[in-house]
Amino acid sequence: MKSLARRLVLAVPLLWLLAFFVAPFAIVLKLSLSRAAMARPPYEPVFNLSDGFWGLVESARQFTFDSYSLLLSDWLYLDVYVSSLRIAGLATLIALLIGYPLALAMSRAPAHWRPILIVLAIAPFWTSFLVRVYAWIVILKDEGLLNHALLGMGLIAEPLRIFATEGAVLIGLVYAYLPFTVLPIFNALDKQDSALVEAAMDLGATKTSAFWSVTFPLSLPGLYAGALLMFIPAMGEFVIPDLLGGSNDLMIGRLLWAEFFSNRDWPMASAAAIVLLGLLLAPLLLFERAQSREADT
């Protein structure tokens, strides 16, 4: 009786994930090896179970690596990967430069402030993502709030062109995912024993040298985790480059969307999705390793 219940507890979520997470990915993989066709559905081969086993084998023979070889040889596509990596990398760097001082200040704030500060740092994540991106359109547009204020104060003669540029995409990415960068750094700083810094200062270290030789190195695991939690979602982002970027600011997410909806080249979109996952695999494994090492200590 008990083991039946145990099995059911496992079976229900497992079957759901197999049906709606694992199976769909098998289909993406299969489709990335298919060919676009003017048909419904718009690709071939189409597997038909009624053809029997040999019929399926016959269909599988039509698999092709065409989409991949085009993705990996055409400069148009390679440019998109390179610019995605560059934009996600820059966003990560900026997020660390803003997030680290913030996390440090949070960890040094009086103890009774800290729970409120943590809630303040997490709360934006709970509010609407779309609204937070939209807010930056209102601010950054040529006739937006920022330009209006700067022109009004006479600081600039012409409106700044930030909206629809890579700069706007960077601002949007940093803004959207900053809480993910701050929290792991804060956690790493918060659990440090303050006696370590006091010991260093007793031994003659200045405040600055104690920070660089004790506090900072000990916070590196949190810094890595925070960086990856910015980098990974930034790589696959669609909404931010689509709303804040110009038509030239392509990222993989936008490429995928265009291949799928505008060009209706589903095999190409599937191959692009697989390549994106491939690019994310290394940072994900790094993150996983950092997390499990954290769990061991």
Place this chain on the structure above:
Amino acid sequence: MPRIGASGFAALLLGFAFLYAPIGLLAIYSFNASKLVTVWGGFSTKWYWALLDNRLLLESLWVSLRVAFASASIATVLGSLAALVLARHGRFRGRTLFGAMIYAPLVMPEIVLGIALLLLFVALGLERGLLSIIIAHATLGMCFVAVLVHVRVKMLDRSLEDAAHDLGAGPFTVFFTITLPLIAPALLAGFLLAFTISLDDFVLASFLSGPGSTTLPMRVYAQVRLGVTPEVNAVSTLLLAFVGLVLLTGAAIAQRMRAV
């Protein structure tokens, strides 16, 4: 010992100003009487009243609320079961794989998940509509719920359940009278998170919607692409306020549950 100092205080002030000023400005300007979004023309709530006449928007809100409620309910059940497996089933064969299946959707780009689920529905020859969006949101939501509930189950004092068991309670009685009430705050938090994620999702919904199942974020997105309008400001502010309200209610209920 206050160690924060002036520079630390400045970092806090600037950091949180960066996080909150944009949504704060948006909320303020939603009460702007002027049709020009950036020119302040006095206080007015007229854009909020105008929303009530926007039939398409209201229809999509109704779609979104139904999707969010259904998908968050499914996600809470499935996610809690998954959390119990992760916390209580010990080291069974395939546990690592199961754990990976729970964590993968959390880090997977939504656009990839959207394409994958869409292809599944096409391959099966199923119509897309409310149901397909609910399934997509439930799949993503259950993983968030599983993580939240897992943390809570791990913190549980097992001796409480053991005591009930020793006193003659069967496994089901133990679960429903001891375990479930103890993890209820986490279930509620998970439900609310899944609800807000569903209510806010644009990418998955665009891949999986069919005729007549346009969600609120899809409607808002289409308007945003056309430009900034006072009406969108008002909708956005309502969304912010609504999510804030949901969270405050959740926090209050969780507080009361803990007090009992």
